[in-house]
Amino acid sequence: GEDVEQSLFLSVREGDSSVINCTYTDSSSTYLYWYKQEPGAGLQLLTYIFSNMDMKQDQRLTVLLNKKDKHLSLRIADTQTGDSAIYFCAVPNSGNTPLVFGKGTRLSVIA
Amino acid sequence: NAGVMQNPRHLVRRRGQEARLRCSPMKGHSHVYWYRQLPEEGLKFMVYLQKENIIDESGMPKERFSAEFPKEGPSILRIQQVVRGDSAAYFCASSPPGPGTDTQYFGPGTRLTVL
Numbered sequence: 001g002e003d004v005e006q007s008l009f010l011s012v013r014e015g016d017s018s019v020i021n022c023t024y025t026d027s028s029s030t031y032l033y034w035y036k037q038e039p040g041a042g043l044q045l046l047t048y049i050f051s052n053m054d055m056k057q058d059q060r061l062t063v064l065l066n067k068k069d070k071h072l073s074l075r076i077a078d079t080q081t082g083d084s085a086i087y088f089c090a091v092p093n094s095g096n097t098p099l100v101f102g103k104g105t106r107l108s109v110i111a
Numbered sequence: 112n113a114g115v116m117q118n119p120r121h122l123v124r125r126r127g128q129e130a131r132l133r134c135s136p137m138k139g140h141s142h143v144y145w146y147r148q149l150p151e152e153g154l155k156f157m158v159y160l161q162k163e164n165i166i167d168e169s170g171m172p173k174e175r176f177s178a179e180f181p182k183e184g185p186s187i188l189r190i191q192q193v194v195r196g197d198s199a200a201y202f203c204a205s206s207p208p209g210p211g212t213d214t215q216y217f218g219p220g221t222r223l224t225v226l
Contacts, residue, residue: 035217043217099146
């Protein structure tokens with residue numbers, strides 16, 4: 001089955017860019033997702049990328065996909081204190097619908 | 112358009128009691144998924160349902176756990192004879208019907224504490 005790995009912690013200064021990385025094992029996934037979870041809250045869908053794309057940009061968010069290396073990244077430009085949260089990479093399991101999540105990257109933004 | 116709703120938001124049970132968690136999908140969505148999140152962990156898939164059908168229950172523990180999504184009303188995740196290890200956040204997600212529309216939208220979760 002699918003396996004998704006993320007680094008657990010990232011700390012950046014306010015105004016800098018944040019880059020959160022994710023690797024996965026199954027290349028047949030059609031969409032790949034990034035979710036954001038604030039303390040005590042549910043998961044908010046941040047963005048997703050279709051597997052035939054290399055890059056997707058949405059305001060301060062840029063998603064890069066390297067299918068050859070099975071590597072997905074999320075870049076947040078001009079990081080703000082409100083971006084402090086846990087960010088999850090999620091990939092469908094072997095093309096099926098249930099999502100496989102990484103353990104999440106806890107982003108801390110220092111003012 | 113209201114998002115995915117879950118209730119209760121917090122649930123406290125003693126060992127041996129039953130826990131019932133409810134999920135109402137977004138309007139127009141007919142697919143429901145349940146996930147469990149243990150502390151400091153990512154979400155783990157439990158079960159995928161459509162109206163009156165269980166499509167994939169490969170993540171459900173073999174005993175004490177069951178799920179349903181009746182023709183009318185919310186989806187229910189039921190945990191019988193709860194144990195301390197069941198303490199976790201349980202999230203429901205929904206997606207619309209049809210191919211190529213698998214994007215899942217999550218509810219706020221139910222945080223279950225077993226004393």
